[in-house]
Amino acid sequence: MKSNQNSPNISPIIILILGVFAVSTSSIIIRYAQSEVPSLVIAAFRLTIAALILGVIVLFRYRRIFKALSGKELLVLFLSGLFLAGHFATWITSLEYTSVVSSVVLVCSTPLWVALLSPLVVREKPGRLIWVGMALTLSGAIIVGVSSGIRFVNGGMQFEGFAQGDSARAAYGNFLALMGAWCETGYILIGRGVRKTIALVPYTFIVYGSGALVLLFTMVLLGLKITGYSMQSYGWMTALAIVPQLLGHTSFNWALGYLNAAFVSVALLGEPVGTSILSFALLKETPTVFEAVGGLFILVGIFITSRSEQK
Numbered sequence: 001m002k003s004n005q006n007s008p009n010i011s012p013i014i015i016l017i018l019g020v021f022a023v024s025t026s027s028i029i030i031r032y033a034q035s036e037v038p039s040l041v042i043a044a045f046r047l048t049i050a051a052l053i054l055g056v057i058v059l060f061r062y063r064r065i066f067k068a069l070s071g072k073e074l075l076v077l078f079l080s081g082l083f084l085a086g087h088f089a090t091w092i093t094s095l096e097y098t099s100v101v102s103s104v105v106l107v108c109s110t111p112l113w114v115a116l117l118s119p120l121v122v123r124e125k126p127g128r129l130i131w132v133g134m135a136l137t138l139s140g141a142i143i144v145g146v147s148s149g150i151r152f153v154n155g156g157m158q159f160e161g162f163a164q165g166d167s168a169r170a171a172y173g174n175f176l177a178l179m180g181a182w183c184e185t186g187y188i189l190i191g192r193g194v195r196k197t198i199a200l201v202p203y204t205f206i207v208y209g210s211g212a213l214v215l216l217f218t219m220v221l222l223g224l225k226i227t228g229y230s231m232q233s234y235g236w237m238t239a240l241a242i243v244p245q246l247l248g249h250t251s252f253n254w255a256l257g258y259l260n261a262a263f264v265s266v267a268l269l270g271e272p273v274g275t276s277i278l279s280f281a282l283l284k285e286t287p288t289v290f291e292a293v294g295g296l297f298i299l300v301g302i303f304i305t306s307r308s309e310q311k
Contacts (some may be wrong), residue, residue: 019251024274098173
């Protein structure tokens with residue numbers, strides 16, 4: 001199936017920026033929902049609602065295109081959904097075993113894996129500007145992550161460091177966070193490959209839907225329930241499906257039809273910056289000096305990387 005890959009009417013970079021701000025609401029919404037709902041249930045509900053909304057659009061506008069997809073294409077899309085579900089499941093779960101610092105630093109390694117694998121998987125060799133921008137962006141992400149382990153006590157600064165306590169438990173959590181980065185890498189690379197030939201809505205419907213099925217099946221295995229929560233919690237989870245997932249992730253998937261996979265993966269690290277801005281505006285949380293410095297590194301890195309797309 002061929003999608004329209006002519007030059008879009010609006011810059012993909014602008015759509016990518018809007019997508020970053022959309023996903024930046026994710027952690028804030030999750031914070032509200034987690035007061036009652038387990039993290040895995042939140043992830044499953046997020047993908048399920050998104051897939052159901054897209055399913056209505058597919059039913060009325062893309063039914064013929066959907067039916068024309070080959071078995072091989074459907075298998076690849078299911079694999080992408082499996083990677084997406086794996087990203088949500090492993091990264092969120094890692095926070096139960098290891099420190100936020102360890103988890104954030106490891107899951108932020110996604111752009112590195114995408115850049116290393118892009119020449120092999122999608123035949124895209126990152127240029128020098130992408131590597132420079134990636135180095136700055138990853139450095140900024142690490143600074144932001146490490147800043148969560150810094151505390152000011154009695155006028156002095158203390159660093160709580162990486163995961164402490166049971167080393168085996170911490171190592172398991174670190175491995176889960178790294179798996180989260182690997183899964184997101186697979187999700188991005190597959191998206192870059194198939195978005196050149198498959199239209200956006202059928203692609204996202206199958207990917208989000210298959211990811212939702214994987215998470216729902218996992219919930220059943222773990223004995224978790226998806227019913228019985230308050231209407232407020234369901235409202236937060238629905239908002240999570242509409243804003244970060246449908247508007248955010250779908251913007252990334254649209255951009256993958258036009259932009260280098262390595263660049264899109266680097267741009268994803270703009271999420272902490274967007275979250276900091278929204279947290280300041282909505283939750284009155286003032287960013288620390290370390291978060292501000294890390295955010296500056298991220299923005300400069302993304303700007304440098306974007307220059308490679310304009311050459």
